[in-house]
Amino acid sequence: MAKIIFYEKPGCINNTKQKALLQASGHVVEARNLLTESWSPESLYQFLKDRPQWEWFNRTAPLIREGEIVPEKLDEQTSLALMVKNPILIRRPLIQVGDRYTVGFNLAKIDAWLGLTAANGNIKELDLETCPRSGR
Numbered sequence: 001m002a003k004i005i006f007y008e009k010p011g012c013i014n015n016t017k018q019k020a021l022l023q024a025s026g027h028v029v030e031a032r033n034l035l036t037e038s039w040s041p042e043s044l045y046q047f048l049k050d051r052p053q054w055e056w057f058n059r060t061a062p063l064i065r066e067g068e069i070v071p072e073k074l075d076e077q078t079s080l081a082l083m084v085k086n087p088i089l090i091r092r093p094l095i096q097v098g099d100r101y102t103v104g105f106n107l108a109k110i111d112a113w114l115g116l117t118a119a120n121g122n123i124k125e126l127d128l129e130t131c132p133r134s135g136r
Contacts, residue, residue, distance in 0.1 A: 001026045001027055001028065002027045002028070002097045002114050003027070003028045003030065003097065004022055004027050004028065004029050004030065004095060004096070004097050004114070005030050005032060005095070005096040005097070006018075006019055006022070006029050006030065006031050006032065006093050006094075006095055007032050007033070007034040007037060007047075007092070007093055007094035007095075007096075008031055008032070008033070008034055008092060008093050009033075009034055009035060009088070009092055010033055010035075012092060014092075014105070015092055015093055018093060018105045019031060021116060022110075022114070022116075024117065025114070025115060025116045025117045026115075026117065027114060034087055034090060034092060034093070034094060035087045035088060036087075037087070039083070039084045039087060040084065041077070041080035041081065041084055044080055044083055044084060044090070045076075045080060046096075046101045047094040047095075047096070047101040047102060047103045048080075048103050050102070051103060051104075053071070053074065053075070053076050053079055054071040054072045055091065055103075055104070056071070056079055056083070056090070056091055056103065057069075057071040057079070057083075057089055057090070057091055058088065058089055058090055058091045058092060059091075061086075061088045061089045062088075063086070063088075063089065064089065069082065069089070090103075091103050091104055092104075093105060095110075097113075097114065100113070
């Protein structure tokens, strides 16, 4: 069992499912609002640094969806500054357990890291990263 700090967008369908899966697996989840957290580039970078920069972004954020921001054209410093200013741009969830950090909810990686129980059905078939409202 792990104590998980889980940064979410309140009301997000997938974040709700992700938290429920973690809790059903015996973990303690402390949910925090990703949109109202006081981020700095340094604090945010802890969650993102192990992924390519273009994977840091929430692809359903209006500024990205409408083409005003193109993550592939940005450098890390600019990306972090934009996300600190406008947290809806941050890919969700951000997860912290002790001194380990990650972004997104890749089931295989989360299972290998924290353990997800078989009582949750065939979790390998779940898609808990694609927003069901995005039509993607």
